[in-house]
Amino acid sequence: MTHDPNGSPPGGVLERLTAALGAEAGRRGPPPVERWNPDYCGEIPLRIAADGTWHYNGSPIARPAMVKLFSTILRRDPDGRTVLVTPVERVGIEVEDAAxxxxxxxxxxxxxxxxxxxxxxxxxxxxxxxxxxxxxxxxxxxxxxxxxxxxxxxxxxxxxxxxxxxxxxxxxxxxxxxxxxxxxxxxxxxxxxxxxxxx
The missing domain is CATH 2.30.270.10 (duf1285 protein)
Incomplete structure (x- = not known):
């Protein structure tokens, strides 16, 4: 896996995604991820294991609310890549079996x-x-x-x-x-x- 090519520390990626989601919080219904097409920013060290557990930097994410939040901006792109997407950023993640x-x-x-x-x-x-x-x-x-x-x-x-x-x-x-x-x-x-x- 590669980190964010823009040089941001990997620990900041989830914070940036969360901040971008905050701007969408006032909208009703699920985020319209099918309409968002920002540039691809590379892979981040996030993995969904076969047992459904989300891992970041090799450690399980202990906050279920955070996992649920990020699951709302998950999609599979036409090239087969699974990404987290916001209006301003699109990053690839690893999925062992199914999301x-x-x-x-x-x-x-x-x-x-x-x-x-x-x-x-x-x-x-x-x-x-x-x-x-x-x-x-x-x-x-x-x-x-x-x-x-x-x-x-x-x-x-x-x-x-x-x-x-x-x-x-x-x-x-x-x-x-x-x-x-x-x-x-x-x-x-x-x-x-x-x-x-x-x-």
């Missing part, structure tokens, strides 16, 4: 009318719908890791315990001549994997 963890799931109803929503470790509430789809990756042991889209190109990894709960809701269906494993919710069937890949 968020989905730690709680609420389910109501059945079939296509079923409503499923997830809460992340930073208290975002994300419904399973067209704007927030699921995706699945294989882990090193050959198992599966499900993710749900949160916002601005960022994903939440669904914890192992919730993944088992999610699988319990799944079924096989034939669509477009293929058998799919997935679940019905939010008015449609969400495909997770071809049934042949699971056998």
């Amino acid at each position: 968020f963890l989905a730690v709680e799931m609420a389910v109501e109803g059945e079939g296509e009318n079923r409503v499923i929503a997830f809460r992340t470790n930073l208290d975002d509430v994300v419904p399973l719908d067209d704007a927030h789809p699921l995706r699945v990756e294989q882990d090193r042991e050959g198992g599966f890791k499900p993710y749900i889209a949160v916002r601005h190109g960022l994903w939440a990894r669904i914890t192992r315990a919730l993944a088992y709960d999610l699988v319990a809701l799944c079924e096989e269906r034939e669509e477009a001549g293929e058998r799919w494993f997935g679940l019905a919710a939010g008015g449609r069937f969400h495909r997770l994997a071809r049934a042949a890949e699971l056998s």
